Amino acid sequence: MKLRLILGSAALAGAVAIVQGGLVAQAPPQAPPQAPPQAQAPAPPQTAQQAALADLTGYWVSVVDMDWRFRMMTPPKGDYAQVPMNAAARRIADQFNPALYGGANYQTSGIVDCRAYGAAGLMHMPTRLHITWDSPDVLKIETDWGQQTRLLHFTAGQPYRDMEQALRNGEVGGSHGPASMQGYSVAAWEQPYRRNASFFQRNTVGRGGGLGQNRAAEALAGGNLAVVTTDLAPGWLRRNGAPYSSRTRLIEHYMTFQDPTGKDWFDVTTEVIDPEYLNTPFYTTADFQKEPDGSKWAPHPCKMVQ
Structure with missing residues (x-):
């Protein structure tokens, strides 16, 4: 009887040990699987207004x-200094009639x-x-004189650009519709590298200077606004009749700056390319x-002459 009690107690102890061992060996419960994070939708491209460098x-x-x-008054008839006009342009300019614009x-x-x-x-x-x-992608310029x-x-979706490269690739400079005065x-906003600056803002760099010798490390501060204009109606480069033709392409760069007194300015350089009336590009x-x-806004109309 005593032996049977001892054996029973031993069996019970063994069973308890087996159960405890099983509890110890059992892996901890796993957390329920989580859904993978949803991919964020890409941000919409910036508008030109949002991306403005100036x-x-x-x-x-x-x-x-x-x-x-040349700018504050009408130059004398026949005075076309600095304008690289060809003979055809001179023949047109010489037809300017002072009598239509105030006589003497x-x-x-x-x-x-x-x-x-x-x-x-x-x-x-x-x-x-x-x-x-x-609008967010259209900048408007109004003038008081000439109205x-x-x-x-x-x-849209492409506020930054290397305009010179875009011209070379034929991405800009084509026709968009009928000709008009403007x-x-x-x-495009051009990133601040010398290779993107206008003719007057480029500096000689490296052995040969020019576009091929520029480096990103030589960036200018700020950047600029580059503009290419086509579809122009014939007009005048000077108010005394120096002409440009409908084949003209206008390239501009606008750059802002502050003077030592803190006043805000911008500089605009222009390159007028006209294979019909100009021997070389005309820069101002x-x-x-x-x-x-x-x-101080004072609208003043220009004169329409047939």
Whole structure:
């Protein structure tokens, strides 16, 4: 009887040990599987307004600090200095008739033919500008003198571009519709590299200078706005009749800066390419200073001459 009790107790102890051992060896319970994280939808591309490298909006006044005699008054008939016109262009320009613009006082009468306010000459005229965003991808430039409006169209979803490369590739510079005084302008923000700067802003770099010798490490601060305009109606480069043709292509670069007093400015350099009337491209530059408001805005129409 005693032996049976001992054996029973031993069996019970063994069973308890087996159960305990099983509990120890059992793997901990697994957490329920979680669903994989959902991929985030890609952010929509920036508009040109959101991606702007500079703020050109507001009221601006032209500060005529060069080419005064060509810009602040009508040059004398036959004075086409600095314009690389060919013989065909001179024949047209020599038809300019001072009697239509004030007679003996035509140089200072303030009567200016609307053809002088076409896009190829507009930014070189003494005028005020009002620049606004007409839509998130269209920048609008209005002038008080001449009462012109330009629309600069950015490619949707592509606010940044190397405009020079785009021209080489044929991505810009084509026709977009009928000709007009302001034509059709394609715009882009160019990243701040010297290779993207305009003719006047390029510096000689490396052994040979020019486009092939530039490096990203030599970036300029800020960047600029590049614009290519085509579909232009014939117009004037100077208010005394120096012509450009409908085959003209206009390339512009706008760059903002501050002077030592903290005033805001922008500089615009233009390159006019006209295989019909110009022997070589015609380059100009103009500076505009920002004004606090539009209180000095003074619309002044140009003269339409048939």
